[in-house]
Amino acid sequence: MEYTGSKYEGATKDGRLDGEGVYVFPSGTKYKGSFQDGTFHGNGTLHFKNGSTFTAVWKHGIPQEDTASGGRYKFKDGLEFDEEDWKYCDGYDRRFYTEILNGLKPAGRTQKIDKEPAPPIPKGWYDCGDGVYNPEKRIVYTYSDHQFIRNADVNEHTWIVTTCRRGSDFFVGKVYKPPTP
Numbered sequence: 001m002e003y004t005g006s007k008y009e010g011a012t013k014d015g016r017l018d019g020e021g022v023y024v025f026p027s028g029t030k031y032k033g034s035f036q037d038g039t040f041h042g043n044g045t046l047h048f049k050n051g052s053t054f055t056a057v058w059k060h061g062i063p064q065e066d067t068a069s070g071g072r073y074k075f076k077d078g079l080e081f082d083e084e085d086w087k088y089c090d091g092y093d094r095r096f097y098t099e100i101l102n103g104l105k106p107a108g109r110t111q112k113i114d115k116e117p118a119p120p121i122p123k124g125w126y127d128c129g130d131g132v133y134n135p136e137k138r139i140v141y142t143y144s145d146h147q148f149i150r151n152a153d154v155n156e157h158t159w160i161v162t163t164c165r166r167g168s169d170f171f172v173g174k175v176y177k178p179p180t181p
Helices: 096-102 154-163
Strands: 007-013 016-024 032-034 041-048 053-059 072-074 132-134 138-143 148-151
Touching: none
Parallel strands: none
Antiparallel strands: 007 016, 016 032, 032 041, 041 053, 053 072, 132 138, 138 148
């Protein structure tokens, strides 16, 4: 593990991960649960850096779909993904999850993203969901302190600049022009 940058705390057997433990990947993602012969095996949960989780029954490192849990992905805000009965932001209901929980804003107060208040976006940059994107450098940074998250490839760059909310570098709205005499 010293070569990969990962860490492990827990039970071992014959030098392999075996029993209950916590494995931390170099990315910061943690797995808490059961191991057998060096793989995820039994009940366990992946905890991602963004606050979301994936809980499943694992067999030799593979989440099992035929179990009662079937593997559950839960977003940071508590919304649980359900492929069969997904009610969030579908073709019929475009509300954010917080609007489903707390109700809609009054007329004139548009909610632009699920998290309120919306974080500021630097002029000419984009809000790509997990941070702000600088299209000139093609880098995604954290919202608060603009720390590096990742480089965007060509596909992600195209998706961001055609889909995501942009920090205004031009006036948006009606411009008043006084009548000419």
